[in-house]
Amino acid sequence: MSAADRTSTELDFDVVVVGAGMSGLYALKLLRDQGLRVVALEKAPGVGGTWYWNRYPGARFDSESYSYGYSFSPELLQEWQWSEHFSPQPETLRYLEFVADKFDLRRDIQFDSRIKCAAFDEAGKCWEIETDEGVRARARFLITAVGPLSAPTLPRFAGLDSFEGPAYHTARWPHEPIDFTGKRVGVIGTGATGVQTIQEVAKIAAHLTVFQRSPNWCAPLHNGPIDEEAQARIKAGYPEIFRKCRESHGGFLHMSDPRSALEVSPEEREAFFQKLYGEPGFGIWMGNFSDILVNPEANDFMTEFMRRKIRERVKDPEIAEMPIPKNHGFGTRRVPLETHYYEVYNQDNVLLVDIREAPIERITPLGVKTAEAEYELDILIYATGFDAITGAFDRIEIRGQGGQTLKDKWADGPRTYLGLQSVGFPNLLTLVGPHNAATFCNSPRCIEQNVEWVTDLIRYLRDNDYERVVPTRAAEDDWTKHVYDIAELTLLSKTDSWFTGVNQNLPDKKRTFMAYAGGSPAYRTKCDEVAANGYEGFDLQ
Ligand code: NA7
Numbered sequence: 001m002s003a004a005d006r007t008s009t010e011l012d013f014d015v016v017v018v019g020a021g022m023s024g025l026y027a028l029k030l031l032r033d034q035g036l037r038v039v040a041l042e043k044a045p046g047v048g049g050t051w052y053w054n055r056y057p058g059a060r061f062d063s064e065s066y067s068y069g070y071s072f073s074p075e076l077l078q079e080w081q082w083s084e085h086f087s088p089q090p091e092t093l094r095y096l097e098f099v100a101d102k103f104d105l106r107r108d109i110q111f112d113s114r115i116k117c118a119a120f121d122e123a124g125k126c127w128e129i130e131t132d133e134g135v136r137a138r139a140r141f142l143i144t145a146v147g148p149l150s151a152p153t154l155p156r157f158a159g160l161d162s163f164e165g166p167a168y169h170t171a172r173w174p175h176e177p178i179d180f181t182g183k184r185v186g187v188i189g190t191g192a193t194g195v196q197t198i199q200e201v202a203k204i205a206a207h208l209t210v211f212q213r214s215p216n217w218c219a220p221l222h223n224g225p226i227d228e229e230a231q232a233r234i235k236a237g238y239p240e241i242f243r244k245c246r247e248s249h250g251g252f253l254h255m256s257d258p259r260s261a262l263e264v265s266p267e268e269r270e271a272f273f274q275k276l277y278g279e280p281g282f283g284i285w286m287g288n289f290s291d292i293l294v295n296p297e298a299n300d301f302m303t304e305f306m307r308r309k310i311r312e313r314v315k316d317p318e319i320a321e322m323p324i325p326k327n328h329g330f331g332t333r334r335v336p337l338e339t340h341y342y343e344v345y346n347q348d349n350v351l352l353v354d355i356r357e358a359p360i361e362r363i364t365p366l367g368v369k370t371a372e373a374e375y376e377l378d379i380l381i382y383a384t385g386f387d388a389i390t391g392a393f394d395r396i397e398i399r400g401q402g403g404q405t406l407k408d409k410w411a412d413g414p415r416t417y418l419g420l421q422s423v424g425f426p427n428l429l430t431l432v433g434p435h436n437a438a439t440f441c442n443s444p445r446c447i448e449q450n451v452e453w454v455t456d457l458i459r460y461l462r463d464n465d466y467e468r469v470v471p472t473r474a475a476e477d478d479w480t481k482h483v484y485d486i487a488e489l490t491l492l493s494k495t496d497s498w499f500t501g502v503n504q505n506l507p508d509k510k511r512t513f514m515a516y517a518g519g520s521p522a523y524r525t526k527c528d529e530v531a532a533n534g535y536e537g538f539d540l541q
Pocket of ligand 1: 149154155156188189190191192193194212213214334355383384385386498503504505
């Protein structure tokens with residue numbers, strides 16, 4: 001990328017895309033197809049975003065692989081072979097590299113480039129962008145493709161840096177393999193990432209100590225290899241696979257059951273729960289009775305079923321009580337999918353430590369000290385999650401009209417129109433941003449919708465000689481209210497989790513609902529209506 005001539009009104013680019021993960025790659029492709037001058041700035045040395053960074057042992061999809069790939073290219077769908085129903089991270093990263101190569105995307109990606117600041121130039125109606133490396137550029141549009149879970153957070157323990165062995169955050173995992181053989185390993189965190197890590201490390205480590213603050217309701221993944229017959233069925237069935245995803249609430253292959261959990265007999269309910277428990281993927285969360293996530297009474301049935309399952313699977317009755325969540329019902333936080341996770345606690349080499357009972361006091365040179373004991377470790381793993389959804393935005397100084405930063409504007413919670421734009425930040429488009437359906441979705445399905453909609457908007461602006469787009473205050477107020485109103489109807493908004501912006505490592509982060517829970521079909525319809533009505537709710541100049 002050439003440095004901009006600061007006195008020229010010429011722009012370096014029509015569009016700068018921030019990130020070369022799943023959304024950045026597709027945005028780059030579609031914008032280039034329009035003949036635009038576009039560059040993607042990516043802080044990593046390679047493509048892949050989430051799948052570049054999260055290399056921890058056991059990292060894999062919780063979506064069926066064939067529902068996760070891009071749907072836009074029939075040729076790509078036929079060329080690529082997923083080897084497992086739920087693809088492991090190395091294969092997913094290979095897939096994204098394959099996509100980047102197939103569509104020759106790398107030539108417009110600047111790697112090792114982290115955007116430090118971006119400021120809107122009112123007079124020039126463009127964004128001025130600067131990277132940590134000192135590269136500057138001017139572009140008409142700035143599209144963020146930074147991902148909802150890309151800003152990892154560490155605990156604020158005393159002595160964090162004092163541990164003498166290697167310590168890793170799961171989202172900053174080294175590229176060379178880590179050998180756990182003969183090692184004493186500690187894992188802090190039992191979210192979706194912790195669960196995947198724990199069940200792998202427990203197979204190899206001499207000893208594993210799991211430090212659990214809040215257990216989650218985990219359900220079986222039921223992964224397996226894709227045999228030749230299934231492969232042929234998948235390849236012939238892509239239109240149907242994507243049709244199903246399009247119609248389902250979360251973009252998954254699992255449709256919610258229209259029945260209420262309350263309208264069926266206890267035997268029928270039990271049989272249905274049992275069936276879901278035996279099936280692969282998120283069916284148990286997304287394909288359950290229609291009221292499981294909205295009606296506390298319905299939720300209690302499912303929660304009790306899951307409680308029984310944990311008690312059946314963990315042999316020691318005292319230990320079995322420990323991974324049972326006490327403060328939230330099934331599905332009101334992200335459901336980790338697991339493979340023999342609970343059985344790990346039957347192993348002699350695994351110790352589960354409840355750090356609500358005996359909190360971690362400090363990290364020591366030798367390991368972790370809780371209120372009760374010091375646990376000596378050779379390797380320490382932080383599976384402690386992310387500054388979700390807004391974190392990656394906050395880490396860039398994004399200055400809009402009047403010099404206001406996006407971080408300040410969203411300090412009390414995000415305010416957006418469609419989760420794609422925010423008043424005061426013209427020509428900034430936020431793919432998979434807060435209050436966007438894509439943050440509560442089988443990501444690629446909603447990413448494709450986001451990218452296609454945003455790139456269509458850019459085409460429309462150019463075709464009609466508009467240089468500036470920003471939402472109206474009324475549109476932003478209405479959308480923000482709608483997001484909160486919908487969230488209120490669900491049990492998810494009543495539970496602390498990254499959906500509600502709660503991360504105890506970030507005490508200043510406000511508790512507000514961060515995603516759009518109305519479902520991707522409703523979101524898509526709304527976006528389509530807005531476009532059909534000449535982009536109503538946007539001020540075009
Ligand atoms: P999550 O779901 O945010 O989980 C983080 C876990 O780490 C969770 O169990 C936390 O307990 C725990 N945690 C975080 N900080 C601490 C401290 N300071 N002390 C003890 N325990 C701590 O992140 P994941 O990476 O697992 O998953 C994020 C998403 O990525 C996931 O939903 C998938 O969509 C992919 P807490 O619950 O805060 O008590």
